[in-house]
Amino acid sequence: HLPGPTVLFTAGIHGDEINGTEIVRQLIVQKINSPICGTIICIPIINMFGFVNKSREFPDGRDLNRVFPGSKNGSLASRFAYHIVKEIMPFVDFCVDFHAGGASRFNVPQIRIVAANDELKKLAQIFDAPFTLYSKNIAGSFRNSGSKMGAKMLLFEGGKSLEINTRVANEAVNGVKRLLFSLDMLSKKQTVKQQKKETIFIEKTSWGRAKCSGLLHDNNLIGTFVKKGDVIGLITDPFGKFEQKVKAPNDGYIINANLSPIVYEGDAIYHISMGH
Incomplete structure (x- = not known):
């Protein structure tokens, strides 16, 4: 086996973000994790406690993604973080950490990176x-700790918690293949699918919030470009007496939508890019 980079694929830092687990499972099933050089490490579930209980956090309520680099004698979450940082991260050159939207919020497939880093770009x-x-x-995050140790960290967001979305999973798997191909690690048995469009970089975003409580009827415009004032959803009462249009606060792409059927005043319902 030829020497080469070490690439880590992780999911399930938040136990309810099952889509990430499915993505890493696909990498194993499709044998994408058998490189022609270097090493690939796949961890489909980091927070096993949260996964089994279908919950984001550890049993003590701690968010694993806020306790890195952890400590040997700290809380359970902190000990998990400590072992990842001490036993795995020193060997890692590149990492893709897979996440999904929290609660009922659906993320369009997206990569998150820090600004002003040409290599990550x-x-x-x-x-x-x-x-x-x-x-x-973010302080205490896996991405922050990995970056400080010299690993090139990409964070993938796609889909929503407690759901497997095949389209999102396929998007991620194809992205991984393109990445491994560029590192000369992808097996010759694999085929690489190039995108029809280049990734759209987003520097600024804003959250549109519900102006009233009620039933949310989404207009299914997620991932599309909308103009300021476009009707992107509708909030109604249950009795057929009241309707309020949800309008785009600015021009931009809808990159996240709250798919909960019931929303409360002030709830974040649409995440829209800015500055186009």
Whole structure:
């Protein structure tokens, strides 16, 4: 076996984000994790406790993605983070961490990277998800710890929690193949599918919030470009007496939509890119 980079694929830092687990499972089933050089590590579920209980957090309520780099004698979540950082991350050159939208919010497939990093930007262009968002590394996050240790960290967001979405999973698997192909690691038995369009980089976003409570009727415009004032949804009462149109606050792409049938005043319902 030829030497080469070590690439880590992780999912299930949040136990209810099953779509990420399905993506890593696909990488194993399709034997994408058998490279022609280097090493590929696949971890389909990191937070096994959350996964079994269909919950985001650890049993003590801690968010694993806020306790990195962890500690040897800390909370259970902190100990998990510690072992990942100490025993796996020193060997890792590249990492893609797979996530899904929390609660009932659906993310269009997107890569998240820090701004002003040419190397990460190039990797995002190669992965070529429909969108690439610039987002800061959050203190205590896996991405932040991995970056500090010198790993090139990409975070993939797609779909929503407690759901497997085949289209989103396929998008991610194809992105991984493009990435491994660029690193000369992809087996010759695999075929690489190039996207028809280049990834759209997004620097700024805003959340549209519900102006009232009620039933949310989504107009299914997620992933599309909307103009300011376009009707993107409808909030109604249950009795057929009241309707309020939900309008786009600005021109932009809808990159996340709340698919909950019931929303409350102030709830985040649409995540829209800005500055187009």
